[in-house]
Amino acid sequence: MGQLLNTICQECLNEKNHVLGIGQSSLEISMNLLKGDLSWIEKQVSKSTFEKIKLLEKNNQKDKPPGLRGVSCDFYAKLFECKSCNTVEVHNDIVIRLDNDETFQVKWNCGECNGLLCIAEKPINEYACSECRSTLLKVIGEGVWD
Ligand SMILES: [Zn+2]
Ligand SMILES: [Zn+2]
Numbered sequence: 136m137g138q139l140l141n142t143i144c145q146e147c148l149n150e151k152n153h154v155l156g157i158g159q160s161s162l163e164i165s166m167n168l169l170k171g172d173l174s175w176i177e178k179q180v181s182k183s184t185f186e187k188i189k190l191l192e193k194n195n196q197k198d199k200p201p202g203l204r205g206v207s208c209d210f211y212a213k214l215f216e217c218k219s220c221n222t223v224e225v226h227n228d229i230v231i232r233l234d235n236d237e238t239f240q241v242k243w244n245c246g247e248c249n250g251l252l253c254i255a256e257k258p259i260n261e262y263a264c265s266e267c268r269s270t271l272l273k274v275i276g277e278g279v280w281d
Pocket of ligand 2: 145
């Protein structure tokens with residue numbers, strides 16, 4: 136379930152579709168994670184982040200019978216903003232939880248300046264176009280999907 140947000144830049148006519156929310160596949164992904172299959176996470180995050188998660192998962196497995204992995208993961212596609220570029224990107228907001236109460240939040244970096252992204256707080260039309268940097272973004276479509 137989630138939200139669709141289509142924007143157009145009135146300067147360069149670049150159109151963007153933002154798909155936000157949580158996908159149909161989320162249940163399947165959660166089941167796989169419970170079984171210790173981290174391949175979905177591996178596809179989402181950078182190599183160094185994945186190494187950190189694998190290490191956490193491994194440390195969490197100490198003294199546990201095989202098969203009990205104790206890893207779960209919440210994720211939700213959200214708009215993230217880069218404060219210096221004033222642009223938004225869609226990323227999965229991923230929080231990994233381990234049985235020992237440790238959590239790990241995946242951090243995202245801006246594709247342009249590599250700065251740390253935060254969850255977007257402004258309406259999307261107040262951000263700049265990622266192509267031409269003008270602030271003439273207009274929402275041309277909004278919807279809900281499930
Ligand atoms: Zn940036
Ligand atoms: Zn533009």
